Amino acid sequence: xxxxxxxxxxxxxxxxxxxxxxxxxxxxxxxxxxxxxxxxxxxxxxxxxxxxxxxxxxxxxxxxxxxxxxxxxxxxxxxxxxxxxxxxxxxxxxxxxxxxxxxxxxxxxxxxxxxxxxxxxxxxxxxxxxxxxxxxxxxxxxxxxxxxxxxxxxxxxxxxxxxxxxxxxxxxxxxxxxxxxxxxxxxxxxxxxxxxxxxxxxxxxxxxxxxxxxxxxxxxxxxxxxxxxxxxxxxxxxxxxxxxxxxxxxxxxxxxxxxxxxxxxxxxxxxxxxxxxxxxxxxxxxxxxxxxxxxxxxxxxxxxxx
Amino acid sequence: xxxxxxxxxxxxxxxxxxxxxxxxxxxxxxxxxxxxxxxxxxxxxxxxxxxxxxxxxxxxxxxxxxxxxxxxxxxxxxxxxxxxxxxxxxxxxxxxxxxxxxxxxxxxxxxxxxxxxxxxxxxxxxxxxxxxxxxxxxxxxxxxxxxxxxxxxxxxxxxxxxxxxxxxxxxxxxxxxxxxxxxxxxxxxxxxxxxxxxxxxxxxxxxxxxxxxxxxxxxxxxxxxxxxxxxxxxxxxxxxxxxxxxxxxxxxxxxxxxxxxx
Amino acid sequence: xxxxxxxxxxxxxxxxxxxxxxxxxxxxxxxxxxxxxxxxxxxxxxxxxxxxxxxxxxxxxxxxxxxxxxxxxxxxxxxxxxxxxxxxxxxxxxxxxxxxxxxxxxxxxxxxxxxxxxxxxxxxxxxxxxxxxxxxxxxxxxxxxxxxxxxxxxxxxxxxxxxxxxxxxxxxxxxxxxxxxxxxxxxxxxxxxxxxxxxxxxxxxxxxxxxxxxxxxxxxxxxxxxxxxxxxxxxxxxxxxxxxxxxxxxxxxxxxxxxxxxxxxxxxxxxxxxxxxxxxxxxxxxxxxxxxxxxxxxxxxxxxxxxxxxxxxxxxxxxxxxxxxxxxxxxxxxxxxxxxxxxxxxxxxxxxxxxxxxxxxxxxxxxxxxxxxxxxxxxxxxxxxxx
Numbered sequence: 001x002x003x004x005x006x007x008x009x010x011x012x013x014x015x016x017x018x019x020x021x022x023x024x025x026x027x028x029x030x031x032x033x034x035x036x037x038x039x040x041x042x043x044x045x046x047x048x049x050x051x052x053x054x055x056x057x058x059x060x061x062x063x064x065x066x067x068x069x070x071x072x073x074x075x076x077x078x079x080x081x082x083x084x085x086x087x088x089x090x091x092x093x094x095x096x097x098x099x100x101x102x103x104x105x106x107x108x109x110x111x112x113x114x115x116x117x118x119x120x121x122x123x124x125x126x127x128x129x130x131x132x133x134x135x136x137x138x139x140x141x142x143x144x145x146x147x148x149x150x151x152x153x154x155x156x157x158x159x160x161x162x163x164x165x166x167x168x169x170x171x172x173x174x175x176x177x178x179x180x181x182x183x184x185x186x187x188x189x190x191x192x193x194x195x196x197x198x199x200x201x202x203x204x205x206x207x208x209x210x211x212x213x214x215x216x217x218x219x220x221x222x223x224x225x226x227x228x229x230x231x232x233x234x235x236x237x238x239x240x241x242x243x244x245x246x247x248x249x250x251x252x253x254x255x256x257x258x259x260x261x262x263x264x265x266x267x268x269x270x271x272x273x274x275x276x277x278x279x280x281x282x283x284x285x286x287x288x289x290x291x292x293x294x295x296x297x298x299x300x301x302x303x304x305x306x
Numbered sequence: 307x308x309x310x311x312x313x314x315x316x317x318x319x320x321x322x323x324x325x326x327x328x329x330x331x332x333x334x335x336x337x338x339x340x341x342x343x344x345x346x347x348x349x350x351x352x353x354x355x356x357x358x359x360x361x362x363x364x365x366x367x368x369x370x371x372x373x374x375x376x377x378x379x380x381x382x383x384x385x386x387x388x389x390x391x392x393x394x395x396x397x398x399x400x401x402x403x404x405x406x407x408x409x410x411x412x413x414x415x416x417x418x419x420x421x422x423x424x425x426x427x428x429x430x431x432x433x434x435x436x437x438x439x440x441x442x443x444x445x446x447x448x449x450x451x452x453x454x455x456x457x458x459x460x461x462x463x464x465x466x467x468x469x470x471x472x473x474x475x476x477x478x479x480x481x482x483x484x485x486x487x488x489x490x491x492x493x494x495x496x497x498x499x500x501x502x503x504x505x506x507x508x509x510x511x512x513x514x515x516x517x518x519x520x521x522x523x524x525x526x527x528x529x530x531x532x533x534x535x536x537x538x539x540x541x542x543x544x545x546x547x548x549x550x551x552x553x554x555x556x557x558x559x560x561x562x563x564x565x566x567x568x
Numbered sequence: 569x570x571x572x573x574x575x576x577x578x579x580x581x582x583x584x585x586x587x588x589x590x591x592x593x594x595x596x597x598x599x600x601x602x603x604x605x606x607x608x609x610x611x612x613x614x615x616x617x618x619x620x621x622x623x624x625x626x627x628x629x630x631x632x633x634x635x636x637x638x639x640x641x642x643x644x645x646x647x648x649x650x651x652x653x654x655x656x657x658x659x660x661x662x663x664x665x666x667x668x669x670x671x672x673x674x675x676x677x678x679x680x681x682x683x684x685x686x687x688x689x690x691x692x693x694x695x696x697x698x699x700x701x702x703x704x705x706x707x708x709x710x711x712x713x714x715x716x717x718x719x720x721x722x723x724x725x726x727x728x729x730x731x732x733x734x735x736x737x738x739x740x741x742x743x744x745x746x747x748x749x750x751x752x753x754x755x756x757x758x759x760x761x762x763x764x765x766x767x768x769x770x771x772x773x774x775x776x777x778x779x780x781x782x783x784x785x786x787x788x789x790x791x792x793x794x795x796x797x798x799x800x801x802x803x804x805x806x807x808x809x810x811x812x813x814x815x816x817x818x819x820x821x822x823x824x825x826x827x828x829x830x831x832x833x834x835x836x837x838x839x840x841x842x843x844x845x846x847x848x849x850x851x852x853x854x855x856x857x858x859x860x861x862x863x864x865x866x867x868x869x870x871x872x873x874x875x876x877x878x879x880x881x882x883x884x885x886x887x888x889x890x891x892x893x894x895x896x897x898x899x900x901x902x903x904x905x906x907x908x909x910x911x912x913x914x915x916x917x918x919x920x921x922x923x924x925x926x927x928x929x930x931x932x933x934x935x936x937x938x939x940x941x942x943x944x945x946x947x948x949x950x951x952x953x954x955x
Binding site (some may be wrong): 465 | 637638639658659660664665666669673674675676686689690721733734737741861
């Protein structure tokens with residue numbers, strides 16, 4: 001009969017039970033399994049299995065074809081072949097998507113900050129404005145950039161007035177155009193997670209910082225920025241990962257000199273039909289991204305990205 | 307704040323250009339996106355003759371709509387079920403399921419598309435409408451789960467207890483309390499899924515066989531020349547979606563104004 | 569050491585023989601893993617009474633309430649209502665309704681729909697539902713608010729809707745889980761009177777869970793003080809206040825001065841005790857123990873301060889005033905006794921003489937019948953004034 005003063009496991013709210021389900025649900029233990037079965041099976045069958053298959057197809061014999069079938073020959077050489085031949089495209093993909101991600105961060109953070117902390121009643125309208133371009137087709141939007149950056153457009157006319165651009169210089173079909181396209185298309189992916197994170201910031205924290213003699217810059221660096229870090233991590237991941245695999249911007253706005261690894265994979269699969277090499281390239285891309293992401297998340301120390 | 311608005315303007319720029327071009331008559335389909343020195347040649351032809359640009363343009367639009375509707379329906383149902391399982395129960399394999407749901411959102415589209423293609427080739431499945439739907443459902447499920455989960459987790463569990471305390475069986479509780487309160491999350495998940503499906507190019511191109519969706523049409527037309535009606539269609543889509551979202555915002559704003567007034 | 573401590577007997581004594589329609593908990597225990605929230609609880613609540621479960625956060629009172637509602641299942645023990653065993657019944661099968669602490673009003677329904685919900689679930693005919701809802705809204709003075717939504721109502725109004733929503737079903741027992749916690753003081757007082765009025769008018773059994781002892785004492789016919797999953801004492805408010813059963817109750821309800829004492833033995837109708845070198849007498853009827861170590865307790869309002877002589881037949885203790893706080897209705901003194909501990913005294917501001925100043929030498933005295941003798945349980949030692 002020990003009479004310890006009873007504070008429940010969660011302190012104040014005295015009945016926060018460890019794992020008590022809502023009254024009524026615990027009778028049937030199989031309910032959650034039934035609920036997740038259709039979706040789970042779908043994902044397993046059409047995501048997990050294909051990725052596994054992709055992994056194994058990297059080792060097929062490239063001398064096969066769609067008609068004759070492919071032989072599994074454990075040909076690790078597919079990887080080295082792919083890396084050797086297409087190393088420039090790999091680096092280019094990483095380079096472009098990295099630059100685009102940084103640009104998105106530099107552009108997106110002020111926007112997210114403005115919406116979250118200074119938006120007030122206009123907040124919802126501004127969010128709609130961020131998402132609105134989504135409603136037009138991705139491809140058509142990218143094509144519109146062709147118009148904006150075209151050689152005879154007023155953007156080029158203005159730029160040619162500066163000393164940096166001569167009469168023969170162009171922006172289209174340059175790496176700049178591709179990166180600009182990537183930045184534009186993935187900006188919402190950066191802004192929304194940033195907004196979600198900044199929106200949770202308690203403005204009274206900034207007031208407290210000011211009360212404790214911090215000027216606006218210091219407040220930002222020492223309070224806002226660290227607290228918005230989960231949003232930064234989430235946003236950069238959501239931007240970098242798709243950008244690395246993208247090839248639409250490179251195709252529409254670039255030139256043969258700016259092909260990314262995505263272009264290569266696509267043509268290998270659909271034009272040349274060289275499945276094993278294409279699969280190897282895909283796999284290297286995914287593995288590379290996974291490595292970078294894991295290191296990044298481990299370093300920045302946030303585990304809840306979604 | 308000023309910087310924010312500038313960025314917003316930057317984001318809106320292409321949309322404005324598209325709207326502008328929808329009223330432009332280019333010399334030929336190859337120069338749809340090239341404005342010459344004379345600027346815009348104003349015309350309403352793109353709107354009045356909206357399907358006349360190319361033979362299969364409106365056909366592809368219709369295909370995209372069909373696929374979007376079917377894939378959204380399936381993905382919303384499956385994803386909502388998973389969300390309920392994740393939020394309401396503790397079960398073995400929970401963290402594994404979380405990983406399985408998160409991975410598609412973090413995988414580059416090209417990897418997902420090509421791996422599905424590998425599956426279909428290995429299993430000797432013909433590429434076409436069905437495989438496109440399968441692919442679209444696959445990448446939409448994760449987004450539905452995340453969206454519905456967020457809404458469901460925010461629900462006060464006391465409400466369910468109150469319903470049961472007031473003689474409602476578990477099914478009645480679900481029907482009259484839980485479902486109506488989760489519905490906004492389900493609806494926005496469905497809208498998100500539809501827009502993802504409608505606009506998808508990369509995954510679709512790997513798994514389409516001969517079937518052409520609207521993005522596939524645009525891509526293919528890029529070589530031959532893109533009909534200017536494409537801009538009209540894109541503008542139309544934008545306006546419809548914008549109206550839907552605006553109406554939704556207005557309704558919730560009106561509701562919260564009413565609540566604050568009394 | 570014998571302890572007089574029998575809650576069931578106390579209830580029977582207070583309310584006569586247990587009524588058949590009442591709520592009874594028999595040896596109810598609730599464990600969450602290794603943590604025992606409710607420990608072997610036995611309780612009987614007569615039909616039609618206003619019963620309060622009083623205790624601090626974490627004492628198990630809300631868990632007990634939830635078990636009666638059916639939202640938790642007891643690990644062992646049984647619950648009966650009007651003779652029938654409802655222990656295993658689902659919440660929607662029990663004729664019991666709850667007013668939740670957070671009100672839990674359905675945000676997507678109007679007030680009318682909220683109040684009508686229970687009757688709709690019980691398949692009451694629509695023609696009967698409307699007038700019942702209207703009558704109930706009038707009872708809680710919200711007759712014109714039927715078409716509004718919960719978000720448009722103030723806290724106090726929401727609380728009344730929650731009450732109406734539960735009451736309209738005429739449950740055999742109405743459970744209230746700290747329903748007044750979120751209201752400001754003035755509104756809380758108002759609602760306390762309202763609830764009591766409604767309860768006497770409607771005649772239902774109310775079980776009210778609260779940590780506010782004033783609330784429990786003003787509203788309830790019977791109060792059970794809970795601590796660490798068990799009932800420390802059960803009885804009418806006057807009884808548990810004037811004659812606490814343990815040091816915990818003595819300190820939880822109001823304030824008590826507790827002196828460590830040793831019982832010497834009976835002396836006529838009294839019990840003689842010695843504390844800090846002085847001898848005192850406590851009537852046997854005011855003693856929970858008859859031998860061994862004990863706590864001698866006197867409430868601050870029962871202590872009198874004087875600079876003069878002590879009247880005949882009173883116990884007295886000399887001391888020096890160390891603190892004097894004028895609170896308007898009374899002056900609260902802290903007096904240091906010869907053994908070093910400080911005793912609290914509440915002197916009513918009855919207009920005779922001004923407040924005494926710190927440093928003054930005084931004598932405290934009290935009538936023996938106002939003191940009580942408690943068992944010196946090890947667990948309550950931290951609450952006792954230490955020299």
